Amino acid sequence: MRWGTIFFALCLSASSESVTSYTNNVPPGESGERYDEDLFIRPLLDGRVATTFTFTTDLLGNVSRQSESSGQHYTLFPLTLGQILREYSIAELHLTLNSGKWNYDHWGYPDDPSVGTGAELWAWMADGPSSTIDERWTGLRNALAGLFCASLGSLDTRHTSSPSTVFPISFSSSIPHGLRYANLPSENVCTENLTPFVKLLPCKSRAGLATLLNPQRIFDADWHGLSIHLRSTEVGTELKLGVQAVFDPVRLSGGRRRDWSFRLLFDRIIHDSCLVATSSVVRVQIPDSGSHTLSPASVVDDNLTAMYNLMTQAPLDVSMSWPHEHTFQYPHVHESRLTPLSIQRTLHGSSQIHGHLFIALTNNGHHDIVVGYFENLPALVTLWMHTMEIKVDGTERNELISNVSYRPHQVLANGQKSPSTFQAILTVPASSTLHLSMEISRAFLKYTEHPPDAMRGWDLPPAILFPVCEPAMGICGMQNTSAGMRDRMYTPTLLIDLPTPDFSMPYNVIIFSCTLITLIFGSIFNLLTRTWVIVRVED
Amino acid sequence: MSLIPIASLSQGTYIDENALQPAQVNTYWNWQDVHRADQYLYHLEGLRDRNSTSEERAQFIRNELANLGLRAATQNYTFTASSGLLSGVNAYAIMASPRTPSSEAMVISATWRSEVGKEPYNLRGISIVLALAAFLKNYSLWAKDIIFVIGDGYLDGMQAWLNAYHGTIPPNLETSLLEYTSGVIWTALNIDYSGHSFSHLGVFFEGLNGRLPNQDLINSVRLISHYTGGVPFIVYDHLEPNDFPDRWQTTSILANAPDFIRQSPQLQDFEYRAKNIVRHINYQARGKPSGAHGLYHKFRIDAITLFAVPATGPHGFLALGRIVESALRTTNNLLERLHASFFFYLFTSPGTFMKIGKFLPSAVLVSAAMMISGLGDWVNAGWLHEAVTENDREEAAAGGPSSKIQGKKMVRWRMRRRPLLRPIFTVLGTHVMGLLAFNLMRSPIFVENHLAASLLLFGALTILPFVFASLPDRTPEVAPFSLLLKSFNLCLASIVISTTSLLNFSLAAILAITLAVPLMYSSCSRSSPPRIVSLAKYVTYSFLAWGWLFLRDEVKQAIWNWEVLGIWFAPFICIVYGPLVTQAGVVSLQP
Secondary structure, three states: OOHHHHHHHHHHHHOOOOEEEEEOOOOOOOOOEEEEEEEEEEEEOOOEEEEEEEEEEEEEOOOOOOOOOOOOOOOOOOOOHHHHHHHHHHEEEEEEEEEOOOOOHHOOOOOOOOOOOOOEEEEEEEEEOOOOOOHHHHHHHHHHHHHOOHHHHOOOOOOOOOOOOOOOOOOOOOOOOEEEEEEEEOOOHHHHHHHHHHOOOOOOOOHHHHOOOOHHOOOOEEEEEEEEEEEEEEEEEEEEEEEHHHHHHHHHHHOOOOOEEEEHHHEEEEEEEOOOOOOEEEEOOOOOOOOOOEEOOOOOOOOEEEEEEEEHOOOOOOOOOOOOOOOEEEEOOOOOOOOOOOEEEEEEEEOEEEEEEEEEEEEEEOOOOOEEEEEEEOEEEEEEEEEEEEEOEEEEEEEEEEEEEOOOOOOOOOOOOOEEEEEEEEEEOOOOOEEEEEEEEOOOOOOOOOOOHHHHHHOOOOOOEEEEHHHOOOOOOOOOOOOOOHHHHHOOOEOOOOOOOOOOOOHHHHHHHHHHHHHHHHHHHHHHOOOOOOOOOOO | OOOOOHHOOOOOOOOOOOOOOOOOOOOOHHHHHHHHHHHHHHHEEEEEEEOHHHHHHHHHHHHHHHHOOOOOEEEEEEEOOEEEEEEEEEEEEOOOOOOOOOOEEEEEEEOOOOOOOOOOEEEHHHHHHHHHHHOOOOOOOOOOOEEEEEEOOOHHHHHHHHHOOOOOOOOEEOOOOOOOOOEEEEEEEEEEOOOOOEEEEEEOOOOOHHHOOOOOHHHHHHHHHHHHHHOEEEEEOOOOOOOOHHHHHHHHOOOOOHHHHHHHHHHHHHHHHHHHHHHHHHHHHHOOOOOHHHHHHOOOEEEEEEEEEEEEOOOOHHHHHHHHHHHEEEEEHHHHHOOOOOEEEEEEEEEEEEEEEHHHHHHHHHHHHHHHHOOOOHHHOOOOOOOOHHHHHHHHHHHOOOOEEEOOOOEEEEOOEOOOOHHHHHHHHHHHHHHHHHHHHOOOOHHHHHHHHHHHHHHHHHHHHHHHHHHOOOOOOOOOOOHHHHHHHHHHHHHHHHHHHHOOOOOOOHHHHHHHHHOOOOOOOOOOOOOHHHHHHHHHHHHHHHHHHHOOOHHHHHHHHHHHHHHOOOHHHHHHHHHHHHHHHHHOOOO
C-alpha cells in the first residue's frame, strides 16, 4: 500500500512536473532501479580542467515495450524518457548537445566520446509492424525536441542517414533494428537545455553532484556539452545522463594560476548528498608530475585517482593547488600530443562555386593506424570522387584508402534532398601526415531556401573518424588498442559560403527599376517605331 | 572629374550593419598590458639591433605566443619571381575562442617592415599584437577565433600566409600548408605602428586590383577611435588642414598664393579632399594594395590597416590597444559577413564619402562619348560623300531619297564597302604583340640588361605596326583603313573603360584621360598632313604607349607585383593599354 502511494506520487510529480520532494527516503536498489552518480575531474596539461558528470540510472528487468496497456511506474527512471522509449520502440538512443571544439591534441580523448559540435542524435529502433522506422524517427525527434527545448525537429530527412558501421548497436537482438543518425552543427546548447535535463535527475539540482551544475559557470566553460545515452543491456535498460565541461582556471584567475576548486569552477560546493543514489563519487585524476596539493586529502589508488565518497563526506569542496608555482607556465604541448591522431579539416579555395575539402590526419605514434572516415554532408555540397587525392609527404599513395563508399544526395519524395554520405577506411602511416583532398562544388540555392542570415554561410557537420576492426581480429571490440584508436573522434565543423544573392535593399531596387524601365522602354519603342495606318477592309 | 573633391557632393558616413555597435563597450586594456607591450618591444629592438635573421625573429615570436598557451607555429616560404628569389618566415598563432565551433575567425596582423612612415620596421605594431594576444585570451566573450599573424617582409609574408591558409598555393610559391588552421576569416585588422608615438590614426584600405573593404569596417573603427580611444581618425597619413594650420599652409600647393586664397576654408577643404582622392587613385588605379591588409580582400576578408601617424605625442600603446580591443569586440558581434554598406566608394575625408552613383558617371560619360564617336566613324566609313555633276543632277533627283540638296550644290551619299579583315588583324596583331612584349619582359635577360632590352623592345614595338600601315588604299569604292581602324579602336577602348569603371573606378578614370584624348585626335584633319608630321605623331603615340618601358624601377615593381601578388596592372598595360594607343598611332600614320 505504501509503495503504491509512492508510485502514485512519483508519477504525479513527473507528469505534472510539480516538484515533489524525495524525502520518502527510498532505500536504493529495492525498486528494481538503481541510481549512481559520478564526477570525474581531470586536470589537463594546458592548465584546463576537464569535468565529467555521469548520472546513471539502471532499470533492472525488461521494459515492457509491447504491452501498451500496462502502466509505467518508475521511482528513479524519468518517466518522460520511459514514455519515449516505449512509444518509439527504442533499443538505443544517444543525444548530445555540445558547444565548443574538443581539442584532442591537448585534452586527449574525452571521457564520453560524443563531442561533436552541435546536436547529434542517433537511435536504433525496432522495425515493427505498427509503424516504420522513419515514422518512429520523426516522432522521436519531435518528442526529444519538446523535452529538451532544442531544435531537434529540424533534424529532418535533409540530415538523416543510416551509417550502421560507424554507430554499431551495442547488443544483439532477434528483432530487426534500424539506425537513424542526424546532426545539426549550428545548434547551441544553453540554459534552456540544461533545465529540462536536470529535471530528469531524481534529486534535481538540490542535492548530490548535480548541485554543481551551475548554468552560469557550465556555459562559460571553454567546452561544454550535455549527453543522454540510453541503451538496452542484458539486465535491463541503462540511462546515462552526462555533462562534460572543460574549464580554464587560468583564464578565471586572469592568466596566472591553474589552481581550481569547486568554489572556483562552479561557484558552489556540495552540501548534501542525494539520498536515493546508490553511490555518489567524486574522482580526481592526479597529474603525474608537479608539486600539487589536494584538499581534502584522500587516498590515491593505483590509477592515480583520488576518490571522495559523497555519502560520507558531504559537504565537500575539492580543491587542487600548486603552491610553489607563481605563474602557470604553459608546457610546449607541441611535441607531445595526447591522441594518436591529430585531425585537421578545412575548406580550401577562394571561389564561391568550387573548392576543396581537405583533411589532414597526422599519426603521432610509431605504428600505422587504420581508421574509418565518415562524412554526412547536407546536399549543399557535392563531392567529386574522381578528384580525390591521397598524399603522404607530397607523393600520391592511393593504396592507403579502401572500402570507399559514397552515396550522393538524392531528391526524396517530399522534395527534400537527403544528405550525401562518404565512408572509407584510411591507413595512416606511422609518424607521418596523410592528406586527403576532394573537389567540391557548392549548390546554388533557390532564393527561398536561404536562411534569414544568408551571408553567414552554412555549417557543415563534423566528420567522424571511427575505429575499425581489421579482418584478422574477427569481431570488432570496443577497445581497438592494437590499431591505436580507442574511440570515435570528431573533426571540427566547417562554415561554407554558398553563392548568395545580395538580399539588401539597394540591389532589389535596382532590379525592380531595371525591370520597370525595360517594360516602359519596350512599349514606348514599340509605339515610336510602329506606323499606325488604317487598313480598310474590303467587302 | 575635377568636381569630385567638392564637399557638397560627398555625404556623411554611417554604419549600415546594426550588429556592429561600435564604441559601445567598456574596454579592459590597461597599463599592465602596455607594460607587457613595452617588454616585447625591448626584445624586438634587441633582435633588430642584432640584425637577426627571419628565422630567429619568427622563432622568437612563435615562442612568445606559445608561452601564452596559444597554438603557435612558423611558416617558411620562398617566392620565385623573375627578379630573383624572396624568402622569409612568418609566425602565427590561433586563439581558439571558448564555447564556439571555431568556424569563424578574425585576424590581427602586423608585418615586419613598414613602408608608410619613416621607420623601416614595424616593431611597435608587432609588440602590440603580441601584447594583445596575451590580453585577449583572458576573456571568454569571443565568438570567433582570433588569429595573430606576424608577416615577414612587407607584403610577401602576408601573401604567403594567406595563400597557405586558403590552400591556394601558386606554382611560384614554395611553402607548406599551415600546421594550425581555424575557420573562415571574416575581418582583419593590420597594425602599422612604426614611429615612437602617434597623434592621429590613419586608415589605409585599398586592396589588390582596386578592391575595397566594406565601408562599415572603416566607419566603425573611426567611431571607436574617436569615442573609445580619443584619437583623431584620418584617411591615410594626410592631416586635416585645421590640425596644424601652420604646417598645412606651408605644404599646401597654394602656399605662394595671396592670403585670401590661401586662407579660404573652402579651398583648403577642396585641396585636402583632392589630395585624398589623388592618393586613392594612385593606389587603386595601379591595383596596388596600400598595405598588407589589401592582400586579404581577394579571399573575401574585409581588412584595413591602422596606421599610427608618427608624432611626438600624445598617444601610444594605451590608446591603440583600447581601439583595437574595441574594434575586435565590434567585429566579434557580427552574425554575418559584412555585406550591407558600401563596397564602392571614394573617401573624400574621414567622415564623408562619395557613392558610386556620383563618381561613376564621370568615367562612363567619357566612355560613352568614345563609343558614340566610334560608331559615328563606322557609319561615316560606309558612305562616300561626293559632289555630283550637273549631268547627273536630274537623274539623281528622280533617282531616290539618298540625294539631297545642300545649298545650291547637289551632294550624293554613296554606300561603299567596309573591308573588315585588315583592321581586325591590326587590332589582334597589336594585342598579341603586347602579350609577347609582356612575356619578354618577364624573362631574366630583360631584367638583367634593362636599358638595352627596353630600347630594343621599344624599337620593335614601334616598327612592327608599320606592317599594318604599309599598304595604301585610296580607292574611293572602299572605306579607308584608318577610319575603320579608328572606329574599332574607339569602340574597343570605350568598352574597356566602361567595364573597368565598375571593377576599378580609378583605373577607368585614368584610362578615360589617357585613352580618350589620343584616340579621339588620332586623325583629326581630313587633309592629309605631310609625311613627316604624321611620322612624328606616330612616334609620340608610340612613346605614350610604350615609353614607360624606360622607367626601370616602375617596370620591375609592376612585374614583381604581377608575379608575387597577382596584380593585373602590368599585363593590363601591356596587353590592353599599349596596343590601344599603338592602334591610334597606326591610324595617325595613314594619310
